[in-house]
Amino acid sequence: MENKLFGGINIYKPEGMTSHDVVSVLRRLTGVKQIGHAGTLDPFAKGVLPVFIGKATRLIEYLDDDKAYAAVVQFGKSTTTYDIEGEFVKSSNKKVFEEEIKEALENFKGEIEQIPPVYSAIKVKGKKLYEYARRGENVEIKPRKVVINDLRIESFNETTQSLKLYINCSKGTYIRSIANDLGESLGCGGYLTELVRVRAGKFLIENSVKLETLKSKEDVERNLLYPLEYLDYPRYELNESEKEKVSYGISINIESDDGLYVLTYDDKIAAICKIQNQKSKLEKVFI
Numbered sequence: 001m002e003n004k005l006f007g008g009i010n011i012y013k014p015e016g017m018t019s020h021d022v023v024s025v026l027r028r029l030t031g032v033k034q035i036g037h038a039g040t041l042d043p044f045a046k047g048v049l050p051v052f053i054g055k056a057t058r059l060i061e062y063l064d065d066d067k068a069y070a071a072v073v074q075f076g077k078s079t080t081t082y083d084i085e086g087e088f089v090k091s092s093n094k095k096v097f098e099e100e101i102k103e104a105l106e107n108f109k110g111e112i113e114q115i116p117p118v119y120s121a122i123k124v125k126g127k128k129l130y131e132y133a134r135r136g137e138n139v140e141i142k143p144r145k146v147v148i149n150d151l152r153i154e155s156f157n158e159t160t161q162s163l164k165l166y167i168n169c170s171k172g173t174y175i176r177s178i179a180n181d182l183g184e185s186l187g188c189g190g191y192l193t194e195l196v197r198v199r200a201g202k203f204l205i206e207n208s209v210k211l212e213t214l215k216s217k218e219d220v221e222r223n224l225l226y227p228l229e230y231l232d233y234p235r236y237e238l239n240e241s242e243k244e245k246v247s248y249g250i251s252i253n254i255e256s257d258d259g260l261y262v263l264t265y266d267d268k269i270a271a272i273c274k275i276q277n278q279k280s281k282l283e284k285v286f287i
């Protein structure tokens with residue numbers, strides 16, 4: 001049904017590498033070009049990076065896309081990139097206290113509008129924002145709606161003005177922007193000094209594989225995860241006749257509620273389909 005290298009691998013991305021660097025390493029080890037990742041991490045960030053190999057890359061869009069992070073914010077200064085890699089643009093001698101931080105954090109919970117950093121890969125008029133920023137060009141950046149499900153203080157050092165946060169958020173949330181905006185709201189400035197992604201959907205940091213431990217195609221294959229358990233949709237097991245139709249791209253009737261379904265055969269992924277009025281519309285076929 002699938003080639004040998006079909007599945008996902010829960011990589012622990014090290015600091016200093018881009019997400020694309022990780023993909024390049026896996027392509028070199030496996031000889032497979034069809035590799036993609038779910039959720040970009042900035043080079044200075046580390047932690048969970050789900051990577052999918054072979055036809056499994058077609059499943060990325062169906063994964064849970066909420067994320068969780070451990071982030072360290074330094075108050076007293078602001079930077080151009082909102083993180084440790086940028087140039088300092090202003091500083092403040094104002095000291096903040098934990099109670100006022102807690103109060104300020106309430107404004108960042110739930111559905112909020114967030115303006116992405118000027119140094120980001122979001123495209124405006126066909127060009128990435130960081131391209132405008134590097135040329136010193138101003139461009140209008142529209143706010144985006146994101147959802148902060150959980151935001152809490154893990155620790156705060158009043159002396160060093162260093163804050164550690166736990167953040168559970170929706171796809172597309174910029175933790176750098178939270179650091180900057182929190183500093184602005186407190187009147188002291190703030191920037192991100194450390195970022196660790198501890199969860200991406202169902203991929204957990206405690207189950208991640210360090211990239212440097214993968215030395216061969218066999219190492220990658222041993223750590224591959226079959227994607228079925230990471231797809232949070234109801235399943236429908238095909239019989240032999242239904243499997244034959246689906247393999248030819250022919251839709252079948254399924255007496256189930258409307259919505260997305262994973263069609264399986266012999267407990268393997270056969271297709272992703274959308275059911276409406278008991279009729280299935282095949283979106284991706286894997287057999």
